[in-house]
Amino acid sequence: MSIQIPRGTQDILPGEVEKWQYIENKARELCGKFQYNEIRTPIFEHTELFTRGVGDTTDIVQKEMYTFTDRGDRSLTLRPEGTASTVRSFVEHKMYGSPNQPVKLFYMGPMFRYERPQAGRFRQFVQFGVEALGSKDPAIDAEVISLAMSIYHSMGLKKLKLIINSLGDKESRAAHRAALMEHFTPRIGEFCKDCQSRLQKNPMRILDCKQDRDHELMKSAPSIIDYLNAESKEYFAKVQKYLTDLHIPFTVDPNLVRGLDYYNHTAFEIMSDAEGFGAITTLCGGGRYNGLTEEIGGPETPGIGFAFSIERFIAALNAEGIELPVNKGIDCYLVSLGEDAKDYTVVLLQKLRLAGFSAERDYLERKIKAQMKAADRLNAKYVAILGDEELNNKVINVKHMESGEQKQIDLESFVEKFQELNQ
Structure with a gap:
């Protein structure tokens, strides 16, 4: 079970x-x-x-x-x-x-x-x-x-x-308490057990009863305002x-x-x-x-x-149908192609995060199409694509997901350039 x-x-x-x-x-x-x-x-x-x-x-x-x-x-x-x-x-x-x-x-x-x-x-x-x-x-x-x-x-x-x-x-409540006891005592037997026990301890609590709220004595009970x-x-x-x-x-x-x-x-x-x-x-x-x-x-x-x-x-x-401004997505999703590129993104991901960006990468060895879908589900603002060829040339391709605009950035200065993109 x-x-x-x-x-x-x-x-x-x-x-x-x-x-x-x-x-x-x-x-x-x-x-x-x-x-x-x-x-x-x-x-x-x-x-x-x-x-x-x-x-x-x-x-x-x-x-x-x-x-x-x-x-x-x-x-x-x-x-x-x-x-x-x-x-x-x-x-x-x-x-x-x-x-x-x-x-x-x-x-x-x-x-x-x-x-x-x-x-x-x-x-x-x-x-x-x-x-x-x-x-x-x-x-x-x-x-x-x-x-x-x-x-x-x-x-x-x-x-x-x-x-x-x-x-x-205290003085006002004492006067109101006496009035409530005088009001409820003759017919307290018509109320629930909780109200009966509250009569002596705290009669004002009778007014808060959900079970007997429609009783006629509730509507005619003395108001605290009159005893202030x-x-x-x-x-x-x-x-x-x-x-x-x-x-x-x-x-x-x-x-x-x-x-x-x-x-x-x-x-x-x-x-x-x-x-x-x-x-x-x-x-x-x-x-x-x-x-x-x-x-x-x-x-x-x-x-x-x-x-x-x-x-x-x-x-x-x-x-009221109010949507709070949450779940805005992430700044960057790293897509990798090839074993060397995948290894490199481990460190690159950490550098992005330490620079203050929310970032993620693939951990399931998915193909590029599946990685792009994962980035879309996470509502990534940018996707940075790194293959073994780009790694050898020390560059990385960065795509703005909303506009589709893509540019190639020097890999060594990627984090600094990415900060400039987000200013």
Whole structure:
């Protein structure tokens, strides 16, 4: 029996992986302009980090984590998201003491959640995320949202919708929590078991339930907007002002509830409006999480961030019919005729590559026609043809594949002349 890939994972093959590299490089480039620096954390962490940091009432912790016990009888978990690990590193390495504040970080790598696989959603997926730690200024909220939108726009996506909400501060959430409990308690028996358990722990999470989203009590549930105190209202108004100043269109949705327990104040999602994208339209989610750093054992440090999966990014590009500028081909393909010429191209190929060119040669002892077809498949810009006769005369024939123009070049100065051709 052949061994196949585990369910919910995927192989990203040559021809497709270039799209991933392009997105990753573009995101890195933009993060550099916004002064966000890369951080890399372990793929597995102590399970307690996620139960405390993500929240034990979340679907991630309750249902989706890949947790195992190692030989030292320690409970470890493959990371299901990137924020908790980033904040853990921020605390452990005392980055809060850095003179450069706020600390602005980005990460990229595989995450793991035991979910039902569907279009654009996998059990192992690659997440890109950003965290800004150390500032309570609503302007940093606008900057983080602006960075997310800039990454999407830089790759040509246009059919985007930004949804924002305020989850308020502790005082506002406490008032809203009491109102939600009063609203749901008399009929909580009509809801799923998850909602029943969330009623006492975190009733706001009931609003995020997919199973009972059409229940009449969901539509009439108290809105967090009505329970924001003066400080929270002012904060949210500032975020909206900055987004307006940055010419970033948005819609306020009082029902937007992020799925992780550590969020407060600003919450947002970026969705795709592209036709045929699918039922799950969310591309990116994020928000402010004042209190998470203390939960993980650090000093009081406000933070805000976002994350998106590369898989769903590519799905959005496909839905809008956007072709990324990848797979451009190679600079030169060396065609050889004769044993001595074939041997000579081994060194010549290396010289081309060390000079900065992408180049290839035949390794299957194919005839000239088959070698030319191989060059065409690789979308070679030039083909350099060397036979034993040319080798004896110390020349090489170079053909521009698009125009068909051909010229003979001195073999000793081939690499230098080839550089001139490509200027």
